[in-house]
Amino acid sequence: MSKVHKVEANIETVKWGYFDNSWEPILEVESGDIVDIEALNHQSGDAPDLLFDEKIKEIYEHFTDRNMGDHLITGPIYVKDAEPGDVIEIKIIDMKPRMNYGSQVLANWGNLSNEFNREETIFIYEVDPDKNITYPLFTYDYPRPINAPGLVTEPGSVERKPVKDKITLPLNLHFGTAGVLPAKDGKIHSLEPKNFGGNFDNKNFVKGTSLYTRAQINGAGVFVGDSHFAQGDGELSGTGVEGSVNGRIQINLHKNKKMFKNIILDSGEHWEVHGYGHTLDLAAHEAAVEAVDFISHRFNISKELVYSTLSAKGDFHITQVANGVKGVHCRILKEAYKNLEANDESI
Amino acid sequence: MSKVHKVEANIETVKWGYFDNSWEPILEVESGDIVDIEALNHQSGDAPDLLFDEKIKEIYEHFTDRNMGDHLITGPIYVKDAEPGDVIEIKIIDMKPRMNYGSQVLANWGNLSNEFNREETIFIYEVDPDKNITYPLFTYDYPRPINAPGLVTEPGSVERKPVKDKITLPLNLHFGTAGVLPAKDGKIHSLEPKNFGGNFDNKNFVKGTSLYTRAQINGAGVFVGDSHFAQGDGELSGTGVEGSVNGRIQINLHKNKKMFKNIILDSGEHWEVHGYGHTLDLAAHEAAVEAVDFISHRFNISKELVYSTLSAKGDFHITQVANGVKGVHCRILKEAYKNLEANDESI
CATH class of the missing domain: 2.60.120.580 (Acetamidase/Formamidase-like domains)
Structure with a gap:
């Protein structure tokens, strides 16, 4: 337990x-x-x-x-x-x-x-x-450039302006x-x-x-x-x-599972496969290569077939543009592959 | 009628x-x-x-x-x-x-x-x-490079291989x-x-x-x-x-409505604001500028406030990487701004 x-x-x-x-x-x-x-x-x-x-x-x-x-x-x-x-x-x-x-x-x-x-x-x-x-x-307004993490800005040291617009x-x-x-x-x-x-x-x-x-x-x-x-x-x-x-x-x-280059999220409905790069184009390309490799290995199907199905349903979303190296993740619908048998070696 | x-x-x-x-x-x-x-x-x-x-x-x-x-x-x-x-x-x-x-x-x-x-x-x-x-x-397999649209490939001229993997x-x-x-x-x-x-x-x-x-x-x-x-x-x-x-x-x-640079989709739940560019980074940047301008104008709120709320909820998705000029769209949740009054001039 x-x-x-x-x-x-x-x-x-x-x-x-x-x-x-x-x-x-x-x-x-x-x-x-x-x-x-x-x-x-x-x-x-x-x-x-x-x-x-x-x-x-x-x-x-x-x-x-x-x-x-x-x-x-x-x-x-x-x-x-x-x-x-x-x-x-x-x-x-x-x-x-x-x-x-x-x-x-x-x-x-x-x-x-x-x-x-x-x-x-x-x-x-x-x-x-x-x-x-x-x-x-x-x-x-921040009183100085944010060039070091964890600075403490005491309440009295800045002018706090209330946000009156009710946004939720x-x-x-x-x-x-x-x-x-x-x-x-x-x-x-x-x-x-x-x-x-x-x-x-x-x-x-x-x-x-x-x-x-x-x-x-x-x-x-x-x-x-x-x-x-x-x-x-x-x-x-x-x-x-x-x-x-x-x-x-x-x-x-x-133990004994194959992982590809980057992290993978499993949301229950989707797998999300990640790519990184100094540009979004590079990040999107890496996410696509990873996604094709992952699904092809998981279900023992041809890379051409995976490439086609990801063009028809794989959703490429921008993860972040904030971290120097940028991220794109590909959301893959699990339901699409529900009739296929998974490879034991695959996560 | x-x-x-x-x-x-x-x-x-x-x-x-x-x-x-x-x-x-x-x-x-x-x-x-x-x-x-x-x-x-x-x-x-x-x-x-x-x-x-x-x-x-x-x-x-x-x-x-x-x-x-x-x-x-x-x-x-x-x-x-x-x-x-x-x-x-x-x-x-x-x-x-x-x-x-x-x-x-x-x-x-x-x-x-x-x-x-x-x-x-x-x-x-x-x-x-x-x-x-x-x-x-x-x-x-396509018998020749796809270099002209609308070519007709007769069934007998290629080898059609059935896809046996049941993907839906x-x-x-x-x-x-x-x-x-x-x-x-x-x-x-x-x-x-x-x-x-x-x-x-x-x-x-x-x-x-x-x-x-x-x-x-x-x-x-x-x-x-x-x-x-x-x-x-x-x-x-x-x-x-x-x-x-x-x-x-x-x-x-x-008549008499303000539109920004590119098309906007209205899905009922979201507005989707588009950006284009020869790289995804340029497309994402244009979509962000357009999204800030659109919401700021629609609700008469500061651009800083919109920028903040889009960082907290605006979803930047890759529209396509297939058309030479690439596309990114920002999905903006309408519900977030439900308490604000819309500008008459806005779509």
Whole structure:
């Protein structure tokens, strides 16, 4: 029977801005175990009176060297018997906002930053969990270029202008960053998505979905973080509505399964296959190659047939344009292939 | 009360491969009128025994000069009182396959053509209208490069290999090409999407949706064509499942409304704003600029606020990578702005 573990976010369990395979595990689990895990967001300093609690404040004060990168992650969790090449599944069982406020940034690296004179603006969003919505509450001009993560902007230091227009956006809790530790030694910056996961920012990694990735080291080293309250396909302005989230995840180890280059999401109805590149064209091309390889292997059917069916139904969506390396994911309808037998080796 | 007109596809009403504002109207309608209109597909020659009827055969035999372009369109329909700058709405009331077979092409301009050695392959799909699905029936290698539209491949001239794998794709009837005639004189090639519409290939232009575009000449000159049975966001391999469709449309004239650069779709739940460019990055950027302008104008709210809400909920999807100029559309959730009052001038 699967065991339930609990991982609080604190200065022992949280890391800031990079991945490093020399990190000590914060927990060891067996395949099938469940972990209640707290994920924090690195934009919480945009309204510390609303987005901080005592624990988050302590973490912000503890991590003073943040030059390396951006994201707060919780982990690594070592998975018993996991070896390089094994497939690791991170399934989200549940997610809840830790508090009902998040931050959305019109960043100087956003897609329209030139149209907005490279000025940076913060929108603080409130969550109504009963109505399952979030809405902009107030806005302020960022007093300086956002060139270091985790800066704290005290309420009195900026002019907070209320947003009077009543806009309501659906709540869409997800982890922007998740995966396993890299094989490569040393500090790996958290910004760009990697083949082991990292900051892939797919808004569809929500309750009920599974992320599949391949272990690179013994024990894998699972992490989640960079939690969001909402985000469009694209993460247009550079961020989603960034907020801290308490999650319940299940970690499953799959031996002898084939994984392709990048992570795959399983939403129940769809597989989502990812591609990355410095342009969207390169990312879309990689996602297409991966999608053809995945379905062709999974069902032992010709690549030509898969290529045809993906042209007729595979949906290519922009994951994000915010992370230097851009992302495109291909949504593949499982129902289309329901009459075919799956290859045992396939995830 | 709106009048119902009927337009058959025949050598008088159909054009092949280009738009020309000197064309004579095939019909004149008043705003609100309904037109039963037949749209044909230029890939019907891939299986003439299944995709041709007498009328289509006659059209293929009549149009022998096809060097200009690709698409079969039906039109132009002149809209009474329409003047340059007015907004034209083409609403799809209903769509039905003309016959239950379509063609899907792995083209030498497709996204993965290099991975498939630039070889060209045809998949003929069958439709089951009761189950609302389509599936690949047989495939053959194209005997020559596809370098001219509308070639007819007789059944005996190629080896048709049955597709034994039972794959079922949802039927997704739409017009790949629609719009109004250009202001610019002369023959305008039909391949690339234009700001007045043309070959935009958004799979969401289905029954129940409206296309908005701006009249460029007196009478506008509405056309539809290039009908598809199914297509993924992206039109990966160069085509959707191409098939002829009988449609019922309503044409509405909107005076004194502001339209932005490109077409907008209204699906009831979403607006879809389009961007185009020689790269997906350029197309995504144009779609974002258009989306911010549209919502900001429609609801008299700041561009910063729109930029923020689109980052939190605007979904950027790849429309197509098949038409030289690539497309990205931003799906904007109407519900998000339900509490705001719309500007009278906005569509």
